Amino acid sequence: MAIDKIWVLAEERESGPTPITLELLTEARTVATTVEAVAWGTNTAALAATLGEYGATTVYDVGDVQGALPGVPVAGAVAALIAGGNVPDAILVPATYDGRDFAGRLSVKLDRPVLTNVTGLVAGDSLSSQHPVFGGSHIVTAQFTGPGPGIFVIRAKSFAAEPAGGSPAQVVAAPAPAAGSASGARILQKHEEARTGPKLDEASVVVSGGRGLGGAEHYSLIEELAGLLHGAAGASRAIVDAGWVPYSHQVGQTGKTVKPTVYLACGISGATQHLVGMKGSKNIVAVNKDQDAPIFSVADLGIVGDVHKVLPALIEELKARS
Amino acid sequence: MNVVVCVKQIPDPAAPASLDPGTKTLDRSGKLILDDSDSYGVEMALQLASGEGDEVTLVSMAPNGETSGLRTALAMGAARAILVSDEALAGSDALGTAKVLAAAIQRAQADLVLTATESTDGYTGTTPVQVAELLGWPSVTFAKKVTIDGSTVKVERQTEAGYDDVESPLPAVVTVTAGVVEPRYPSFKGIMAAKSKPVDNVTVADLGIDASQVGAAGARQVITEVTPAEARGGGEIVVDDGDGASRIADFLEQLKVV
Ligand SMILES: Cc1cc2nc3c(=O)[nH]c(=O)nc-3n(C[C@H](O)[C@H](O)[C@H](O)COP(=O)(O)OP(=O)(O)OC[C@H]3O[C@@H](n4cnc5c(N)ncnc54)[C@H](O)[C@@H]3O)c2cc1C
């Protein structure tokens, strides 16, 4: 039994599909004969061209969810399609906030489990998924048993996105059925943080700081370095939880996955949950005063030293060399 | 107001983790402790349910009648606990766990259910939303601030770029991030009081759940293989002798990022 049809949950950012949407479409193309997308919002017709270019022949359009958190209506719409006899072999879901909500809701509607934290897919008779464990030192391969579509929640940057040059996906309306009491959560207002420089998950250089910086006031060292390298400033969860920097800076399991050309980790211990978010970087530089810090096990260049000495000196050095 | 907090009891994350050679799932046979991620939910619940007649109930599913993690949360101030422990539950997947938690929550007449966004050992992050769907309730995930206004819960929910103000009618499930509040340390008095707080031990049958739906029997995912990942290694580690900065600058220059 080959894999016939895969659906990809398509998310939108700045009036285009998100990078992970395109990554999932690309991978779906390599494992299945037919790739289709599911989208919501008021802009699906405009997304259809790019979704098609990356391999989706059809996009099911849930339409405007009117301020609701999308998990409930979008899962309802997908479950209705499936109940109507349109059954994919697998549904690929981005590991984002809304993606995870969707997967949890759909799982119960279909009475099918979910495989999460997926970073690879293997196509055989059925689809298997790969999951890094113990901070990425081992890979677990898992599979669904029993009938019904497999729901896979996949981490960003697990696959490279490549267009296939397809024509625009055909837009098919897939309205959400009434969801009753489950659908009460509403977004009243969105708040976006101002950002300078490249996006954290798109930058070719990421400079991240951790608790070793010693205090919120020292994060400016990270920002200045990131600025000099035309990169983005990242953080460990410890300093996000401590309120030094906003959550949007967090790299790791519950934060962003980054794969820059260079990742510079400053005063970060290298906990497993941090490593899974940055271990795929092409080059890793670490500065930590503890020579046994786990971050050094993944570093291409490790400096055993004090961030308060090394970072100011590096800033001066870079200014002098430019 | 009755606030239920789902708390997971997990192997100590500081101890080296191991996989059960048979099922290749995490070995949970040793002593278990309160998942640190859930201490934020417990603290949040104690703050929200601080009025007259308010109560915090814990719900946990764990093997071997484990209560040490529950005692920690009871010592923080929760009033009671429901513990689901049953041999039939070994090997449950997140959906099986959610079915059990949802049934246990129904016994507690909750107005609000708090959980962590993800557990430290399983980190599927899907259990809470599955619970909400099973109960037919709304859910708001990734809360970084939670307030109650009458029969409405107001949440600041993390997003990729910032946060959203979200409102939901109660009852609802809310998942809280670490850092949402500072969990209190149990006082000596709290620890003593926790010893006599009620823990309701229930089985799968007590919850009216068909044993074939949960545990290994009901799980519909299997682990087929565990392999070592490609190691990175081969890096150069040098002690800073005042030349650390120039070493980094050289390395960056070599990569043509400066
Ligand atoms: C479910 C779950 C999800 C998680 N998700 C994430 C995630 O997405 N991202 C994440 O980062 N973490 C995550 N964590 C947290 C993770 O386990 C660690 O607690 C966190 O990464 C530690 O941050 P840190 O390295 O900044 O702090 P620490 O572990 O405290 O490390 C500080 C380091 O700084 C060094 N240091 C101290 N002073 C100096 C100095 N002057 N100069 C140089 N070095 C110095 C120390 O040697 C130490 O190695 C998660 C945890 C859980 C349970």
Ligand SMILES: Nc1ncnc2c1ncn2[C@@H]1O[C@H](COP(=O)(O)O)[C@@H](O)[C@H]1O
């Ligand atoms: N066995 C359990 N008992 C109680 N709560 C649980 C259990 N499993 C998961 N949870 C709750 O659901 C959250 C998410 O878990 P997970 O889906 O494993 O990432 C946890 O942080 C807990 O709050």
